[in-house]
Amino acid sequence: MKYNIKITKTQNSHLSDVDFDNIPFGRVFSDHMFVAEYRKGKWEDLRIEPFGRFTIHPAAMALHYGQAIFEGMKASKSFEGKPLFFRPEMHARRFNNSARRMCMPEVPEELFLQALDQLVAIDSDWIPPQEGSALYIRPYMFANDEFIGVKPSENYRFIIFTGPVGPYYPKPVSLIAEQEYVRCAVEGGTGEAKVAGNYAASLLPARKANEKGYDQVMWLDANEFRYVQEVGTMNIFFVIDGTVVTPSLNGGILPGITRDSILKIFREKGYKVEERNISIDELMDAFDAGKLQEAFGTGTAAVVAHVSKIAIGDKVMELQPVEKRKLGEMAKKEIDGLRAGKVKDTHGWIVPVKHLELAKA
């Protein structure tokens, strides 16, 4: 192991308090976290310690100017009980793309992967064995200078914590096309990066969507309010007349790792797949012609979430029942199957957790 990570284990595990058959998303946290400090141009004080609160200065720059990025990834257990990651290198690379966009230091890929491996190995008993459940992993970094002028911070904290999760969307989701607000993530903006502010900007429109009885917003482009971008919490796919269609990555859309995986799976299985602009008029015409067969969102948290209906102004497009949807179901089964070690991994996406001896030490 290249990096020397100091490990302090908890004396007070709360694993036995967790009901693994009934885990709410995002509210249960495992016993340990990884922490590193960026000071004077290098990462230091690398440590795994008991999960818990920490203090920060009221002037910590991330709290004021939003220099904060994160990743969402998962570890699962194979049907034989082996802990596995899904595409960890791609998450490490995307994290560093986000860091560059926000003028933050990169975390060397080897450090990111070693910290991840050691942390998840120590807490491997926290990975729920149930199919569809997983250990959600949240790497993040924030600006930690104690200063109130606008400039890139010189000090940062990088943390990884984890927690067992069930499905993010237990039921199909309803969407409303957003015709008033735009995702702050326009082309040339921060849309390709996983930055905290992108999600903050989605909250008011999402609340307004909730008040109208919908689960989430479907963002349209910021110039014309015409082309579909993504959903507040995931990328979006449609099946139109047998073709799988998703908005192309135009600089304003998060390059989803589940999105990328599903595109590859569909292409390899010989389905017709298109990454291109999709206008809201095209969707409405396809719906009226009976050709809008499916819609589903994809993301680490959501995996594959079927869309029940999409509203655009006064028009509500109710899609066919989930039981009749072939492609979204197939994509979900493939991803879940890969994570459970039941679908053969021909891409090298599944990476076993290595240092499992740490769990016992």
Ligand code: COI
């Ligand atoms: C993820 O899919 O992991 C995300 O970060 C999105 C968030 C809605 C949980």
